[in-house]
Amino acid sequence: MSSIRPDELADRLDSDTDADPFLLDIRPESSFQSGAIENSHNVAVYDDLRGGDDATLRRHLHDIPTDRDVVVVCKMGVVAKRATSLLREEGYDAATLRGGMSGWRGYQNGSVSYKLRSLLWRLT
Secondary structure (H helix, E strand, C coil): CCEECHHHHHHHHHCCCCCCCEEEECCCHHHHHCCCCCCCEECCCHHHHHCCCCHHHHHCHHHCCCCCCEEEECCCCHHHHHHHHHHHHCCCCEEEECCHHHHHHHHHHCCHHHHHHHHHHHHC
16 A cells, blocks of 8 residues: 655655645544645545445545545544545555654654654655
């Protein structure tokens, strides 16, 4: 399954290309409203996917561009893997943000726990 580390995503977002990935934040709307990666798009299917129901995400496929890479964001990255898998099955070039918003915030803050996780991710 494809994934992207927060530092890799930051590099892509900071690049001068017009090919920024489409950031699909699947967390509940209240979580999205309390903090999200800039230019993210919220499709609140986290609870459905967590319960094993992918029908809601399938109903929103028309909202997700097919001509851009898609990075799926959730709380910790676990449920986003399900969304990423579904998107890849449907022909999207999709990846899960490793560590989800927790990983992104850790990267932004330069936390020690993020640095340790990032080291482990690089080794695996």
